[in-house]
Amino acid sequence: MTAPSGRQAGASRGDDTVSAVVRQWRAVHPDLDTGPMEIIGRINRCAALLQQAEDAPLRRAGLSRPEFDLLGALRRTGHELTPGELARETFSSGAAVTKRLKQLTERGLVERRGDTRDRRVAHLRLTDAGRELVDGILPEQLTYETAVLAVLDPKGQGELAGLLGELLGRLEGTLGAIRV
Amino acid sequence: MTAPSGRQAGASRGDDTVSAVVRQWRAVHPDLDTGPMEIIGRINRCAALLQQAEDAPLRRAGLSRPEFDLLGALRRTGHELTPGELARETFSSGAAVTKRLKQLTERGLVERRGDTRDRRVAHLRLTDAGRELVDGILPEQLTYETAVLAVLDPKGQGELAGLLGELLGRLEGTLGAIRV
DNA sequence: TGCATTTCTTTCACGAGTAAAACACCTGTT
DNA sequence: AACAGGTGTTTTACTCGTGAAAGAAATGCA
Numbered sequence: 001m002t003a004p005s006g007r008q009a010g011a012s013r014g015d016d017t018v019s020a021v022v023r024q025w026r027a028v029h030p031d032l033d034t035g036p037m038e039i040i041g042r043i044n045r046c047a048a049l050l051q052q053a054e055d056a057p058l059r060r061a062g063l064s065r066p067e068f069d070l071l072g073a074l075r076r077t078g079h080e081l082t083p084g085e086l087a088r089e090t091f092s093s094g095a096a097v098t099k100r101l102k103q104l105t106e107r108g109l110v111e112r113r114g115d116t117r118d119r120r121v122a123h124l125r126l127t128d129a130g131r132e133l134v135d136g137i138l139p140e141q142l143t144y145e146t147a148v149l150a151v152l153d154p155k156g157q158g159e160l161a162g163l164l165g166e167l168l169g170r171l172e173g174t175l176g177a178i179r180v
Numbered sequence: 181m182t183a184p185s186g187r188q189a190g191a192s193r194g195d196d197t198v199s200a201v202v203r204q205w206r207a208v209h210p211d212l213d214t215g216p217m218e219i220i221g222r223i224n225r226c227a228a229l230l231q232q233a234e235d236a237p238l239r240r241a242g243l244s245r246p247e248f249d250l251l252g253a254l255r256r257t258g259h260e261l262t263p264g265e266l267a268r269e270t271f272s273s274g275a276a277v278t279k280r281l282k283q284l285t286e287r288g289l290v291e292r293r294g295d296t297r298d299r300r301v302a303h304l305r306l307t308d309a310g311r312e313l314v315d316g317i318l319p320e321q322l323t324y325e326t327a328v329l330a331v332l333d334p335k336g337q338g339e340l341a342g343l344l345g346e347l348l349g350r351l352e353g354t355l356g357a358i359r360v
Numbered sequence: 361t362g363c364a365t366t367t368c369t370t371t372c373a374c375g376a377g378t379a380a381a382a383c384a385c386c387t388g389t390t
Numbered sequence: 391a392a393c394a395g396g397t398g399t400t401t402t403a404c405t406c407g408t409g410a411a412a413g414a415a416a417t418g419c420a
């Protein structure tokens with residue numbers, strides 16, 4: 001029927017799912033300040049959409065995003081990490097890290113070495129195969145992400161990155177200190 | 181990727197976890213454009229932090245966020261919804277909705293009514309208790325979210341909401357159409 | 361030294377989500 | 391009327407993450 005040629009011309013404001021939801025809430029509770037929803041709702045929804053989208057290149061390599069995050073932490077720090085450090089670095093629980101490491105070790109992407117001084121701790125490093133996998137995926141991943149974000153012009157991207165950085169920096173500083 | 185001008189008043193740039201990660205990547209792979217990470221990484225991290233934070237008021241009411249999303253969908257639309265509609269409205273799978281509805285029904289927050297014409301479909305509505313629960317939680321929730329977001333000044337909040345709305349609106353339009 | 365305490369990691373039991381199959385029911389066609 | 395195929399929902403089997411407890415080893419202190 002209609003040829004969808006001229007893309008993203010007037011697709012600007014007020015037509016995302018979150019603003020529709022906010023409109024519904026305002027109709028039911030006109031007294032409430034729905035401002036926060038327009039930020040938090042959109043961050044959550046964007047995160048969900050982007051994760052689903054960016055999982056595609058990883059899935060081709062047989063990795064989930066949490067698995068890639070582990071390998072990536074080892075690659076980008078450039079040295080061995082203990083399970084505890086990996087948990088902190090990837091913001092996940094120790095138990096989850098243990099499970100993922102088990103699988104990644106079995107797949108030969110990661111190697112484990114015991115500490116000589118303290119026999120409780122382990123040190124993990126990428127195998128050659130692991131490093132090659134990460135280095136192979138990362139450019140694809142970034143290319144894909146660049147393509148997805150291209151729906152925003154470079155100026156908008158810069159502003160968005162700046163604002164998110166400001167928000168995140170302050171949240172990481174203050175969260176846990178807020179009580180309501 | 182030029183440095184974003186404009187904003188940044190006080191405790192501004194370069195001090196969130198994402199920028200530290202990006203610095204590490206650039207040291208290892210100086211040739212790659214890490215721009216997308218500064219947006220996608222931050223969106224993901226903000227989503228994780230905010231969700232953890234905003235779960236607190238809900239948890240006090242004995243609800244998880246996905247459960248509250250279901251109740252909220254029923255409340256804000258103002259009419260009965262079928263399981264399928266609820267799944268679409270909350271962006272979750274039908275199976276997940278079935279499970280949550282089972283629990284919420286057992287807790288007396290939601291009621292089920294069979295369709296008279298089509299005996300496959302069910303219609304769900306809030307009970308009085310369910311509506312009162314939602315209406316009691318929502319103001320708390322919004323107050324909490326307002327407090328959390330107050331780390332950004334109102335101008336920044338407005339800009340952020342606008343940029344996210346633009347991104348989300350276009351992602352929802354284009355995602356699925358992007359192949360790399 | 362011996363014992364309590366702390367730290368690092370793994371194990372366990374469980375809850376929650378998913379995809380795919382199963383069910384139950386409707387609808388259009390012949 | 392009968393049935394093939396489609397649709398709405400639930401069930402099943404499985405994966406993955408979580409918090410709490412267990413396990414194992416170091417450390418501090420009497």
